[in-house]
Amino acid sequence: xxxxxxxxxxxxxxxxxxxxxxxxxxxxxxxxxxxxxxxxxxxxxxxxxxxxxxxxxxxxxxxxxxxxxxxxxxxxxxx
Amino acid sequence: xxxxxxxxxxxxxxxxxxxxxxxxxxxxxxxxxxxxxxxxxxxxxxxxxxxxxxxxxxxxxxxxxxxxxxxxxxxxxxxxxxxxxxxxxxxxxxxxxxxxxxxxxxxxxxxxxxxxxxxxxxxxxxxxxxxxxxxxxxxxxxxxxxxxxxxxxxxxxxxxxxxxxxxxxxxxxxxxxxxxxxxxxxxxxxxxxxxxxxxxxxxxxxxxxxxxxxxxxxxxxxxxxxxxxxxxxxxxxxxxxxxxxxxxxxxxxxxxxxxxxxxxxxxxxxxxxxxxxxxxxxxxxxxxxxxxxxxxxxxxxxxxxxxxxxxxxxxxxxxxxxxxxxxxxxxxx
Numbered sequence: 001x002x003x004x005x006x007x008x009x010x011x012x013x014x015x016x017x018x019x020x021x022x023x024x025x026x027x028x029x030x031x032x033x034x035x036x037x038x039x040x041x042x043x044x045x046x047x048x049x050x051x052x053x054x055x056x057x058x059x060x061x062x063x064x065x066x067x068x069x070x071x072x073x074x075x076x077x078x079x
Numbered sequence: 080x081x082x083x084x085x086x087x088x089x090x091x092x093x094x095x096x097x098x099x100x101x102x103x104x105x106x107x108x109x110x111x112x113x114x115x116x117x118x119x120x121x122x123x124x125x126x127x128x129x130x131x132x133x134x135x136x137x138x139x140x141x142x143x144x145x146x147x148x149x150x151x152x153x154x155x156x157x158x159x160x161x162x163x164x165x166x167x168x169x170x171x172x173x174x175x176x177x178x179x180x181x182x183x184x185x186x187x188x189x190x191x192x193x194x195x196x197x198x199x200x201x202x203x204x205x206x207x208x209x210x211x212x213x214x215x216x217x218x219x220x221x222x223x224x225x226x227x228x229x230x231x232x233x234x235x236x237x238x239x240x241x242x243x244x245x246x247x248x249x250x251x252x253x254x255x256x257x258x259x260x261x262x263x264x265x266x267x268x269x270x271x272x273x274x275x276x277x278x279x280x281x282x283x284x285x286x287x288x289x290x291x292x293x294x295x296x297x298x299x300x301x302x303x304x305x306x307x308x309x310x311x312x313x314x315x316x317x318x319x320x321x322x323x324x325x326x327x328x329x330x331x332x333x334x335x336x337x338x339x340x341x342x343x344x345x346x347x348x349x350x351x352x353x354x355x356x357x358x359x360x361x362x363x364x365x366x367x368x369x370x371x372x373x374x375x376x377x378x379x380x381x382x383x384x385x386x387x388x389x390x391x392x393x394x395x396x397x398x399x400x401x402x403x404x405x406x407x408x409x410x411x412x
Contacts, residue, residue: 038124038125039302039303040125040302040303040306040340040342042303043303043306043307043310044310044346046307047307047310047311059303059304059307062303
């Protein structure tokens with residue numbers, strides 16, 4: 001998948017799980033500081049992303065995913 | 080080989096009565112928030128909790144368990160001397176031994192019953208209830224008293240941002256006895272000791288005693304880890320318990336999950352796609368997470384609200400430290 005495709009799907013997941021509108025989502029945005037995604041919502045985002053992209057995102061990896069770009073790059077690398 | 084007699088098995092067992100004890104003092108989020116640099120809004124958004132009860136010095140673990148039991152026995156119409164076993168689910172016994180259950184039994188005037196504590200944390204009540212049901216059905220026991228009681232404030236660190244706002248104190252009890260129908264589906268339970276650190280204590284008492292650590296141990300929880308485990312695993316556990324009981328979600332009158340966090344309940348309910356006819360227990364709003372006491376307290380509250388129809392099936396689900404979990408379909412009294 002291309003970066004744009006993964007970004008689009010991530011935006012859909014963030015909207016569904018955490019109520020973040022798609023126009024706010026960008027590679028450089030921090031989940032916690034910019035998009036106001038708390039730790040439990042982050043777990044739900046991660047679980048939805050695992051289902052969507054068929055990847056495994058271990059707990060110890062989740063804390064390294066600070067920005068949307070971190071998550072998109074991890075998904076592309078793992079899929 | 081010599082033949083050994085067994086007690087005659089019974090047609091069934093059922094819940095005959097439920098009791099609750101909620102401590103006097105109501106503690107708001109505003110009271111909890113300053114010590115963890117938080118706010119009422121933050122706590123409600125993350126957990127659904129608006130308030131919880133904290134036990135005072137006069138509200139001991141034994142005393143709260145006794146109060147809840149008196150109500151359950153009265154509803155069941157069972158005298159203390161008829162109770163054959165007392166099972167007490169708790170993780171807040173202030174001493175490592177002796178167990179709390181024998182003291183509760185003595186206070187209630189139950190003469191020399193079998194009595195022991197069950198250490199399965201937030202799943203403890205459902206573990207104990209399932210055990211009691213099988214004891215009654217097998218004929219070993221006629222009436223069983225099952226209690227979940229906690230003084231979580233004894234093990235909480237009220238400055239810990241990961242747990243201080245979640246927990247509360249209280250006690251719930253149920254009486255199980257013989258029935259001419261089957262009031263319990265098969266229990267579906269399990270554990271995962273590889274995740275014992277997910278909900279644990281900051282150190283052991285021995286490390287504190289030897290001076291290796293300066294502070295006495297308190298509860299610590301890896302919230303996101305527990306959240307992920309509960310949301311991903313408990314849906315399957317609930318489905319297995321329904322299949323084992325031979326019913327479908329639409330047949331349920333109520334769903335009474337461990338009151339860990341409303342967002343865990345939301346995620347489980349969403350994934351299971353329950354119809355609106357299933358009343359979902361949300362006692363956490365007013366009670367917080369009372370660990371082993373949540374399931375009986377939540378069913379007690381659901382009945383008080385008129386949302387638990389007598390004779391209809393409820394699915395009870397416990398999960399927590401261990402990690403441990405248990406789910407069982409029961410017929411509501």
